Amino acid sequence: MKNKKTLVLGATTKPERYAFKAITNLVAKGHSVLAIGQNAGEVAGVKIQTKALPIKSLDTVSLYLNPARQREYYNYIIEAHPKRVIFNPGTENPEFYQLLALNDIQVEVACTLVLLATNQY
Numbered sequence: 001m002k003n004k005k006t007l008v009l010g011a012t013t014k015p016e017r018y019a020f021k022a023i024t025n026l027v028a029k030g031h032s033v034l035a036i037g038q039n040a041g042e043v044a045g046v047k048i049q050t051k052a053l054p055i056k057s058l059d060t061v062s063l064y065l066n067p068a069r070q071r072e073y074y075n076y077i078i079e080a081h082p083k084r085v086i087f088n089p090g091t092e093n094p095e096f097y098q099l100l101a102l103n104d105i106q107v108e109v110a111c112t113l114v115l116l117a118t119n120q121y
Contacts, residue, residue, distance in 0.1 A: 004031050004121065005057060007082070009073060010064030010091075011035035011048045018088065019064035022112045026062075029116055034058075058082040062112045067093040078103050086112050 006026055010019050020043055026033045027044040034055060037048045052073065061082045063070065070093055077085060078099065084106035087093060097107045115121040 004059035005034070006031050006060040006062055007034045007036065007055060007058055007080070008062050008064065009036050009077075010069075011037035011043065011046075012064075013037075013039070013041035013043055013048065017064075018113065019062075022062055022064070022088075022116075025113060025116045029121070031121075052076045055080045059084070061085045063087055063091045065091060067091065067096070070096055074099060078105070081105065084108050086110055086115070088112055 008019055008023050011023060012019050014020055023033055023035055023043045023046055027046060033046045035043065035046050035048045036052060037050065039048070040050050041048045058080050059082060061077055063085060074096060082105060085100055085108065087107065087109045088111055092109060100107050
């Protein structure tokens with residue numbers, strides 16, 4: 001399995017949240033994980049940043065933000081130019097799909113947890 005450097009956007013230290021579970025599972029599967037959330041903290045050894053920091057060589061962005069909250073990250077994600085953006089359940093955003101497609105970034109409407117569990121990540 002190839003290590004896919006992944007940014008979890010909407011990260012949290014709350015264990016019941018899917019973003020928390022995604023970070024934990026990504027780390028367990030050997031992926032490099034970066035995390036940005038509203039509050040600083042740490043999950044599975046990954047520090048949650050509260051500001052968007054420059055990122056290079058990003059494979060995947062896994063979104064856990066509703067469409068209205070995604071807008072402030074449009075340019076950031078496009079400039080980071082990941083290979084793909086995973087829109088987890090509840091984050092679907094046709095407006096953003098179009099912007100990503102225009103910038104040759106793959107859109108995947110899926111669940112990071114399911115992709116990891118079924119070895120399709």
